[in-house]
Amino acid sequence: MLDFLFNPLLAVNPILVVMIFSLLVIFIINILQKLLVNQEEAKRIKEEVKELGNRMKEEQKQGNATKATELMKEMMSKNSKMMGMTMKPMLVSFVVIILILPWLSGNYGDKMINLQDNKGNITLGNSLYTVEKSYEDLLVMKGGTTIFSAMTTASEDDRRLEIDEAWYVISYEEAGGFILTHPEQMKFARVVAFLPVTLPFFGNDFGWLGWYLILSIPVALIIRRALKISV
Secondary structure (H helix, E strand, O other), X not given: OOHHHHHHHHHOOHHHHHHHHHHHHHHHHHHHHHHHOOHHHHHHXXXXXXXXXXXXXHHHHOOOHXXXXXXXXXXHHHHHHHHHHHHHHHHXXXXXXXXXXXXXXXXXXXXXXEOEOOEEEEEEOOEEEEEEEEOOEEEEEEOOEXXXXXXXXXXXXXXXXXXXOEEEEEEEEOOEOOOOOEOOEEEEEEEOEEEEEEEOOXXXXXXXXXXXXXXXXXXXXXXXXXXXXXO
């Protein structure tokens, strides 16, 4: 939808592109939050809810179930009011997200190739490649010449392939589902960022979404603090 605006970024390193989008989306979302929510009132309600929670715990410790229930109802009422205040910026933010993030997914997302008789084709960059599953091997060929081969059970590092300065992790997915919801496929998972250290359970390579989420957390904290956003 916004290809005419964002496509020039395809010439930039994807690490930086995702970083730019992360900054842009988080900044827009928080600006909307700042403008559409009365931050002073939101802060006051937040403090009142915290105080009510402390009072409710004290009443519960003293065995005053009736009073504790009354305080809980008051807390729920204030939380509902807070939710109503944040609903509008949440809806507008959702519109921003569905306009921007699909471009990232379309250009840096995984590519699935359906196999027929264990073979298929994929276009990467400006070239056409033939992919094949031969017994336990995954093969990628260009112009009849095999440029990549790895076992389906090989480690992720051994299933990485660089094509036109872009890295992919290649894997095989069997036909699945009770009614075979998808045929045999080979997946080219685009790697956008490599970290200098390996994270437990996550490894050291990330696709666009993983890299976006890693960047978004610290960016959101910094922007919220700079804009003095309470909710």
